[in-house]
Amino acid sequence: MTDGFTSWVVTVAITAFALVLRMYNVSFPRTLVFDETYYPKDAWTMLHLGYEGSWPDAKTANSDIVNGMTGIWNNQAEFVVHPPLGKWIIALGEWIFGMNSFGWRFMSVIFGSLMILMTIRLARRLSRSTLVGAIAGVLLSLDGLSFVMSRIGLLDIFQAFFIVAGVAAVAADRDWFRHRLADHLRDTGKLNLDGAFGPALWWRPWRLAAGLMLGCAIGVKWNSMFVLATMGVVSVCWDFSARRLAGARKQSWWSLARDGLPAFCYLVVVAGAVYLATWARWLLAYPQMRFGTGWAGPVPDPQVQALVGRRLAALWDYHKQIYDFHTGSYMMTQTHVYSANPSGWLIVQRPIGIDAINGIAPGTQGCEAVDDTCLRVISAVGTPTLWWMAALALAAGVVWWIAGRDWRFTLPIVAMASTWIPWFRYDDRPLFFFYAICIIPFTVTILAIWLGQILGPAEDTPRRRMGAAIVGAAMALVALNFAFIYPILTDSLMTRTAWLTRMWFRSWI
Structure with missing residues (x-):
């Protein structure tokens, strides 16, 4: 274009x-x-x-x-x-x-x-x-x-924006990766990879952007995790397909590990870090929070607290309470x-x-x-x-x-x-x-x-x-x-x- x-x-x-x-x-x-x-x-x-x-x-x-x-x-x-x-x-x-x-x-x-x-x-x-x-x-x-x-x-319009932005970044990463493969072949003067795996290409800026955006989407609503999972699979499959098309032949199967592991870091690990960052202000405020008759507050598990500290343990219990609310009997008995x-x-x-x-x-x-x-x-x-x-x-x-x-x-x-x-x-x-x-x-x-x-x-x-x-x-x-x-x-x-x-x-x- x-x-x-x-x-x-x-x-x-x-x-x-x-x-x-x-x-x-x-x-x-x-x-x-x-x-x-x-x-x-x-x-x-x-x-x-x-x-x-x-x-x-x-x-x-x-x-x-x-x-x-x-x-x-x-x-x-x-x-x-x-x-x-x-x-x-x-x-x-x-x-x-x-x-x-x-x-x-x-x-x-x-x-x-x-x-x-x-x-x-x-x-x-x-x-x-x-x-x-x-x-x-x-x-x-x-x-x-x-x-x-x-x-x-x-909240939903923010979730939708971040999801579309994350998916658009995955699409951009596909093109970026294929252009880098083409540049490698041109620089080496080869018509194809001739059975070689090709360049590792660890730095993936658009994949990083996808992880950031989808992490933000999860930070708005949890069900965005399904998009993160499917986009990760699609992205790695596209890497495999690109290497095979470039002539990697059997070596292209290594893409599932050698491209897949960095993809996991760029998408899942980055998204997880972004999601945790969205709770930063809550974690800072937790020791000063007051709880009353409406909600007794999170109850940190002592074993979890020993591993990650009181604030993160409280956040973990809070997540368990949220999950129980969404999936428990209360919601199943509601009508609208x-x-x-x-x-x-x-x-x-x-x-x-x-x-x-x-x-x-x-x-x-x-x-x-x-x-x-x-x-x-x-x-x-x-x-x-x-x-x-x-x-x-x-x-x-x-x-x-x-x-x-x-x-x-x-x-x-x-x-x-x-x-x-x-x-x-x-x-x-x-x-x-x-x-x-x-x-x-x-x-x-x-x-x-x-x-x-x-x-x-x-x-x-x-x-x-x-x-x-x-x-x-x-x-x-x-x-x-x-x-x-x-x-x-x-x-x-x-x-x-x-x-x-x-x-x-x-x-x-």
Whole structure:
């Protein structure tokens, strides 16, 4: 690819478009919506205490916060069930802009837009086409789920960014490694390795970047570990394939050990160190923490404490308590009106309601309904036409990956599968559609590659014109669909009838 500068101009332009789209009126509503009742408050106390402090009951605390009374927490540590990095990122926005709706949503907008930037670069690298990368970026900019998740103070948008960044780094490492092999052959004047193993190439900057990014992803939510595992396998398999293609023959099998061990260090060890670093402030604050009736706190095991010290032993017990919470009987007995089985995520079977004010009477709050009432809602619903096309593209990509052995589909398919399939193990408890925010960047990438195939070669031919018409129509359909559902993504005032026209299926209500 020779359009490096142009590609970055395109990337920045699309990212800026997504940023403006997401930033507009992001502070509305000014209340804490959905799970914002947890994470922005956790972030605010982390700024002041170094750990998540507890608050009065949510109804009282949330109302007081909206009214500007933001110092009503107490010093007792709160039991929380996710690592701290995502909350530290939210805290950065609160530190800059204060404990208000703009402050606790600002970083979500930034990271949601940067996720689109990373998706553009990933799609471009896989397809070797800046246009395909641009298609992926525009489509993801117009996705309802990524739009909503970029405008509320939850953790998942940060996890999605770090996962996409980590996967993009793995893709970059593949190219970097193959270029170094090619440079070695050119420098030695050989056509191939002729049965030799080739250069060791211990220094892998992009693999290091992948370890850092995926470590951060785990520092937001634990299930990112599945992506780390699969990306490690894919990366080492690509090393083996590259050496065999370069002529290492039987020696290429040594790649599984000689490239695999450094890969383990770059990915697993680095990710582990990054993850532990996300707890650094908690470890420093632990001796001063107060525990009360809400949570008795971690109980360090004496044997573990003798090995690693009291603070790390306490952190280990805390992790055991978090794991027990996620996998224990309590979660298995819970129900939720918006619970969505992962089998329906790819087709947007059950979106989730983030906020709702129903029954606004005509003549109040600007409602001009006639023989109807008004309402405001935020529904985290993926743009349906985009998700359905992406699901079809995914199915075609799986077939082509297996039958055609097309390497371009390896990374997005494996990445989306590792953010989706593990959830089936826990489908006996409430799961939610917004978890699929980690899926859509990869399925959109696959869709963009297929649209690039439909578009065809750049020559001005009837084939190209027909392809351009099809791709243009597909993107226009997504744009129109996004514009149509925009009111239910942004808490806009609408009549109940207008809302029902956007609820295409009974399962959406």
